[in-house]
Amino acid sequence: MNINDFVILPGSKAGTSKRLKTKTVKELQLEKVQLETENREMEKRLQQLQLNMSREKEERRILGAYHWKSGQAGTRTSQARVLAQKIANKKKV
Secondary structure, three states: HHHEEEEEOOOOOOOEEOOHHHHHHHHHHHHHHHHHHHHHHHHHHHHHHHHHHHHHHHHHHOOOOOOOOOOOOOOOOOHHHHHHHHHHHHHHH
């Protein structure tokens, strides 16, 4: 037996240890590598999403989508007034 094959588990009684199987250690190492790879991929996707969202936000800000157009002061004509003006202009010609 090799002393490196043993590990003391946290929360266990003092002096007790359990033998780790070599296969289990290899599986844990493989899982760790897979999780690290997935983590890097998710971080890349998150950065891309944040970049896209900030670009869209800037586009909306430039287009003025953050303010209600109906709440702004200014001359507003109804469709009926526009139609009446067109008819009046035709009669003048």
